[in-house]
Amino acid sequence: MASSLTFKVNRQSPELVRPEKHTPPECKLLSDVDDQEGLRFQIPVIQFYRHDPSLVAAGKDPVNVIREALAKTLVFYYPFAGRLREGPCRKLMVDCTGEGVMFIGADADVSLRDFGDALQPPFPCLEELLYDVPGSGGVLNCPLLLIQVTRLKCGGFIFALRLNHTMCDAAGLVQFMAAVGEIARGATAPSVLPVWQRELLDARQPPRVTCKHHEYEQVPDTKGTIIPLDDMVHRSFFFGSKEVNNLRKLVPPQLRNCSSFELLTACLWRCRTIAISPDPEEEVRILCIVNARNRFNPPLPNGYYGNAFAFPVAISTAENLCKKPLGYALELVMKTKADVTEEYMKSLADLMVIRGRPHFTVVRTYLVSDVTRAGFGDVDFGWGKAFYGGPAKGGVGAIPGVASFYIPFRNEKGEDGIVVPICLPGLAMEQFVKELESMITDRTSVFITSAL
Numbered sequence: 001m002a003s004s005l006t007f008k009v010n011r012q013s014p015e016l017v018r019p020e021k022h023t024p025p026e027c028k029l030l031s032d033v034d035d036q037e038g039l040r041f042q043i044p045v046i047q048f049y050r051h052d053p054s055l056v057a058a059g060k061d062p063v064n065v066i067r068e069a070l071a072k073t074l075v076f077y078y079p080f081a082g083r084l085r086e087g088p089c090r091k092l093m094v095d096c097t098g099e100g101v102m103f104i105g106a107d108a109d110v111s112l113r114d115f116g117d118a119l120q121p122p123f124p125c126l127e128e129l130l131y132d133v134p135g136s137g138g139v140l141n142c143p144l145l146l147i148q149v150t151r152l153k154c155g156g157f158i159f160a161l162r163l164n165h166t167m168c169d170a171a172g173l174v175q176f177m178a179a180v181g182e183i184a185r186g187a188t189a190p191s192v193l194p195v196w197q198r199e200l201l202d203a204r205q206p207p208r209v210t211c212k213h214h215e216y217e218q219v220p221d222t223k224g225t226i227i228p229l230d231d232m233v234h235r236s237f238f239f240g241s242k243e244v245n246n247l248r249k250l251v252p253p254q255l256r257n258c259s260s261f262e263l264l265t266a267c268l269w270r271c272r273t274i275a276i277s278p279d280p281e282e283e284v285r286i287l288c289i290v291n292a293r294n295r296f297n298p299p300l301p302n303g304y305y306g307n308a309f310a311f312p313v314a315i316s317t318a319e320n321l322c323k324k325p326l327g328y329a330l331e332l333v334m335k336t337k338a339d340v341t342e343e344y345m346k347s348l349a350d351l352m353v354i355r356g357r358p359h360f361t362v363v364r365t366y367l368v369s370d371v372t373r374a375g376f377g378d379v380d381f382g383w384g385k386a387f388y389g390g391p392a393k394g395g396v397g398a399i400p401g402v403a404s405f406y407i408p409f410r411n412e413k414g415e416d417g418i419v420v421p422i423c424l425p426g427l428a429m430e431q432f433v434k435e436l437e438s439m440i441t442d443r444t445s446v447f448i449t450s451a452l
Helices: 053-057 062-076 170-184 241-248 260-276 318-323 326-338 342-355 426-440
Strands: 009-011 015-017 027-029 042-049 083-086 092-095 101-108 145-151 157-164 232-240 283-288 313-317 365-370 388-391 403-410 416-425 448-451
Touching: 015 062, 062 101, 062 145, 062 157, 062 170, 157 170, 232 241, 232 426, 241 260, 241 416, 241 426, 260 283, 260 318, 260 326, 260 365, 260 403, 260 416, 260 426, 283 318, 283 326, 313 318, 313 326, 318 326, 388 403, 416 426
Parallel strands: 101 145, 283 365, 365 403
Antiparallel strands: 009 101, 015 101, 027 092, 042 157, 042 388, 083 092, 145 157, 232 416, 232 448, 283 313, 403 416
8 A cells, every 4th residue: 555645535414313314312221241341432434435437427426325324224223322421330331312422524625546456554644534523522511423435537436434333343333334324325224224232241139250351451550561552554465365374384283273363463473572572470361352242041132232342362471472483372361262252241241230330451461353254345435336345444442552453354466365465663672573574474475565
């Protein structure tokens, strides 16, 4: 991507899009998983769509089409048009006021091809494509969604969205976006109707923690190893079949049936730890986001759009992680993913209530989230599937710099794989690249795909 690309965006005045019809003026409690401290932030998503001459000829304008579809979709997803309030014991709830979601129409003097053949984070001028309307970015008493639709010179457009993460996870957000797309294409109702039922992930009475949740341990930062936010570098790394196969050669035969997610996670955790160079005896952690929808018996209902995932954690001393073979980290990651069960989720909700909804541990912690199957790229507002769809950048969260996403991607050679945005201080990024290159390349492939 042309990371030096600059362009001008002319924005219309921000407006509130309300549900097209009257919706119930009620108060709806979030679940005890939704309202944990680590989800009280805004997360950005971006979608790029190509020009469709037939739609231009028919007078279709993406700004108007999406604005109108949004108003109709909010009749079904009316909690999104409300505002978040905080009650006793830090309990979050949606006041379904019908005030609406923030919407911006815009035009940019740039074409899709100017972004290059390989669209991936970090995106140039993101703050222009997803404008932070003053006063709109808080968790409480602010719009729960901000959407900007930017028309491009070529006839394509960019759909950018900012979500209050307490409302839903990636699966829930894609469900909502797909509903807007269906209605934009002429449907009268979403094919998957939304299900609230947040009580399914509430604490038991009385609450009782029955599983170990090391991810919420309070770890003191005794040696100042929380990553500083100055001099942060954002880069994306591509992993195709060749890179993944090279990694598989580094682990014992009995572990080679692991998933690509597990393998990449072990690799990135190890490389990142070497790059930030904690003291050898210190504990380092990897948090793997695991979708728990199908870990329940019966599974959570189709249409449930709340947060339904856990942050199980693997722990190692820095010395063991950095000096032992990759298979050591891989075994830890594989075991961690298997920890998430229905009982684990119930225990998690109980812990939130008992301990006041704590933040997950961030000291010497790295968090990874796999959105390769979330379906962002399949969202269709009438212009076909997205050329790129997914997280707008890595390192987002209540504590910036901790998280990375695994995003489906096709590179300029037409190879399908996964792109991973990484956010690290400059010197640490240099070391990270060196370590990763030594593990994953055959000395001829170039895997750093973008930098900003």
